[in-house]
Amino acid sequence: MTPKTEAELAQMIAGANAPLRIQGGGTRPIGSTAGEVLSTSAMSGISLYEPGALTIVAGAGTPIEEVEKTLAADNQRLAFEPMDHRALLGTSGTPTLGGMVAANVSGPRRIAVGACRDFMLGVRFVDGAGNIVKNGGRVMKNVTGYDLVKLMTGAYGTLGVLTEVSLKVLPNVETVGTVMLHGLNDEKAVAAMSSALGSPFEATGVAHFPKAASGDPLTMIRVEGFEASVKYRAGRLQELLKPFGEATFEIGDQGAADWAAVRDVRSFAGQEGDVWRVSTKPSDAAGLVAKMDAKAVQYDWGGGLIWVLSDAGRDLRSAVGPFDGHATLIRGSSDIPTFQPEATALAAITSGLRAKFDPRGILNPGIMS
Template sequence: MQPRDENELGEMIASASAPLRIIGGGTRGVACDGEMLSTAAMRGISLYDPGALTIVAAAGTPLAEIETTLAAEGQRLPFEPMDHRGLLGTSGTPTIGGVVAANISGPRRIQSGACRDSLIGVRFVDGRGDALKNGGRVMKNVTGYDLVKLMAGAHGTLGVLSEVAFKVLPDVETSATVVLHGLDDERAVAAMSRALGSPYEVSGAAHDGNRTLLRIEGFAASVAYRAKRLQDLLAEFGEAEILQDTTQIWHDLRDVAALHNKQGDIWRISVKPSDAPQLVAGLGAIQVSYDWGGGLIWALMPQGADLRARMNDVRGHATLLRGVGLARFQPEAGPLAAISAGLRAQFDPRGILNAGLMD
């Protein structure tokens, strides 16, 4: 099923007698039972006000269309959403609704926040087929819930997005990357923490193999000054070089290109940065890549390995993005699981939207 607008979407959900598998462009490997319902035909930018730094688009609008439109006015989405296709071996076209549903955020999250932090409004259809709206630009408003934040990361289990609204930012004039070589994981995390605690406005902090990379963005003179000061600040970690024009490096880090076309399971782990080296040391991973100053770990694991069982006492959240035999999402603790179940019962009382995906 592929509705063309919100009315058709509501009718399809209201008349459904069995579970529905909700997808956008089909790029993130959502796997659950049910008839496929895609929002890909619901597309188009309905409002863009560069002066107000606001854009509103239908959920099926390709992410590339959003980014191209913003770039023409020297603007961007603040949270730098990644493209999962190379990592997961999927095809299709990433959509802005899919970005919101999964709360996708790239390296710039450490500075600009997650997708949900730039999201100012949503329209969606719940499991009854009713259209709801919350946030900016109300059809039916639901008092007591911050639905804008709630829908970001709900993976289509509470409702099917039809429209999203964002606050955007001016694009950066230039960037530079301070690179340290040969640090082990513990020293790399220490260097990234030092940089992120500095006044030099680091917008990317990643460790990929033998490289530790720290991005500075802004006006050219400011970037040059801050990059040099950061280089001096990190002198105890070794001789650092400053690279210019590193856009492709950060695109590759954003999309975890180091793990593309590799055999094994792909895990995404959120953890306190200071715990990351200890966690990785006990995983038995084939290869890892760090982002968000060590707070995000991408791990390539042997097929079928239960990474969660190897986390021991390290507190964190592990998601299986590519692999079989284990739950995709980290099981929730009892009180949190009860809250989640209550929300699903409220918004999807028949349990038909991506049923079982987040259980």
């Protein structure tokens, strides 16, 4: 099922008598769900782009690459740098705007500017009863009543099928620089990343590899902006981080490529095993990793996000026990639930929302169970 218009989509959902599996570009098969595939790929195209207003509106099936090229022509960008899951998950297809919003996909810059959800201005979608719903608009202060824009972002298609999204964009940067520390253990790396984030030097990416391509630990801190500003702030960061060791600095295209690899977790691509995405407090990160017996680890967001490569079929949640955060199984073929089980009170709220937006339970049933 590949509707070309919003009205056609509404008819398909209203007439459905069995579960539907919602799909954008098919690049992110996270979570298990049954049903006939309902693709939004044909509802594509940029309907409005106002560089002066920092606003873009496009169909849910619009390729992210098309959006990024359009923005780049006016020296603008999606500041939250959405991750491309294809290398990590071994998938093909084309990442779409709707899929990005449905999963709230964000990259390393989230620690500085916010997530996809924070840049959402408006949505149009079709709920599980076939009703067309619009919420939000084309400016930041436009929401009255229930903020369905935020609710739909990260709902994985369980509350409705997105047809159009409106996003705030930001200007691009002139230069990317990376300050690097070598040989730090996990605890010292988290402390160094926290120092960088707590400084006034505007780090826009902070990542750590216990075992980088060289085989040694590598800690990376990104600064962006005009070249003179980047060099100045990088120099100040190098001074700030001297208690952790001598820091090196690189500037230019290679740094941008390195951060794209961090964003897409390419170091795990093609490696056997399950991939977990763990969100927690940075201060807890090193202790959690010590319990994991992982094959490989990548820290992002200053330690607030941990990517873990583990043995296939191993329940990482059981291994680490209760902690302040959640673990999502991004890649794995076992019977382990994809998403962290919800607390009783939260599960009741979630169930109530789904009953309102999808009373028949046909939109991606079971995907977040």
